[in-house]
Amino acid sequence: MTVRIPAHTSEDCRAVSSVLARVGDKWSVLIIVLLGNGPKRFNEIKRTVGGISQRMLTLTLRGLERDGLVKRTQFPTIPPRVIYELTPLGRSLGKAVAPLGAWAQGHINHIAKAQTEFDKKVNA
Numbered sequence: 001m002t003v004r005i006p007a008h009t010s011e012d013c014r015a016v017s018s019v020l021a022r023v024g025d026k027w028s029v030l031i032i033v034l035l036g037n038g039p040k041r042f043n044e045i046k047r048t049v050g051g052i053s054q055r056m057l058t059l060t061l062r063g064l065e066r067d068g069l070v071k072r073t074q075f076p077t078i079p080p081r082v083i084y085e086l087t088p089l090g091r092s093l094g095k096a097v098a099p100l101g102a103w104a105q106g107h108i109n110h111i112a113k114a115q116t117e118f119d120k121k122v123n124a
Helices: 010-024 026-035 042-048 056-068 088-106 108-123
Strands: 072-076 081-086
Touching: 026 056, 026 081, 026 088, 026 108, 042 056, 042 081, 056 072, 056 081, 081 088, 088 108
Parallel strands: none
Antiparallel strands: 072 081
16 A cells, blocks of 8 residues: 655645644643643642653643643632643644553553663673
């Protein structure tokens, strides 16, 4: 079976590259998957996504919001309450990356074994 790839321009490649850079960012994928379970507050996201700094989470959420994948809603309370949730576009991305996440989860041990074997060969 032959897959036909449509003709593209350098401009198309740059645009796709920009989108894939966002989607391929390790924090973005984790946040998209997490928000797939429903709206979350900033600190709830931070607690769940282990290892992310407050600054990196802020930058990642802003980027996802800018790309139309996440909606930020601020409520006029004291202190202000902010929730983040996926937009329809973000939900469609979540459906696209979920199989990739499941594949990664299912193959962690295989990859770790391959890495160990490779490292033994290289360091021998």
